[in-house]
Amino acid sequence: MEHTLHLTGSLEPRGAWKADRCTIARSLEVIPTRSAFLILREAFYGTTRFADFAARVGISEPVAAARLRELVDQGLLAREDYREPGQRTRQRYRLTEKGAELFPVLVALMQWGDRWLDEHGGPVELRHHGCDERVEVELRCAAGHAVDASELDLVRRRS
């Protein structure tokens, strides 16, 4: 069984596209580290406070400070002041739309880990609110077909 893509036409020879435009590589420059991924995980789980990020991700506060600053600089998190009635002003970090759209990446990592790295299929699962059915990431084409990885063509974008 071959696990590679169909490479069509002008994508080969490979000089046809520059490695520095690869958007997988670019994404990994924005989220280069394990701690960055796990801080995003916490943000999806609803964590907003500095000390909670450090504690729940399991990293030291200096590292948490560095990662949070980088994620804010990249526009994935927004740092904002807020004040609950009768309380002092606090800070919190919230996902921006740009950050929130990374959700499928985290779900895909979780799904793979659930299958290959845990005896019991992982500690938690995602369900469709209301419907209550299990949720998974999948590949699907614009015509609505579920797509297997063996049915893919990789082509240069039609600009």
Place this chain on the structure above:
Amino acid sequence: MEHTLHLTGSLEPRGAWKADRCTIARSLEVIPTRSAFLILREAFYGTTRFADFAARVGISEPVAAARLRELVDQGLLAREDYREPGQRTRQRYRLTEKGAELFPVLVALMQWGDRWLDEHGGPVELRHHGCDERVEVELRCAAGHAVDASELDLVRRRS
């Protein structure tokens, strides 16, 4: 707009599940580095040879050797000898099923980078072979509904 999940029932307080069982964290222990991700990208693109991995990922050969060994040790790639008729024996690296199932992770990273990190939506795209429609990763529940990130419950797995 809130970009967090619905956390239901016993997932809170958070001590209810152990951070070391998080399968996102576990996956990132298996593929911890940018170079590991990009070697997998190359494997999907059909690269099989040592020197090609190093050159196409843009890493030095010592680093390529270390990453390839780790990926083989983790069972994502298989190293095998092969011989074409009339040629000497060569080595190649091929994706295992375990490695191949990481494909949605890479597609999700590419899709996010296409949207947020490239002026023109990315250099390449995936199309459904035959059908020729564009392919994307999406969240979908077992009942067949496309699921928005705002419609998710996170629950402990029913074991």
Place this chain on the structure above:
DNA sequence: CGGCATCCTTAGGGATACTG
């Protein structure tokens, strides 16, 4: 509470040269 300063250790990675 939400950090920063300092010091330390380890891991990632480049360059160059060499080997079976």
Place this chain on the structure above:
DNA sequence: CAGTATCCCTAAGGATGCCG
């Protein structure tokens, strides 16, 4: 062709302590 050996540099991250 498919790597290893060596050397060096930088980044990631922990521990401790301090600050507004």
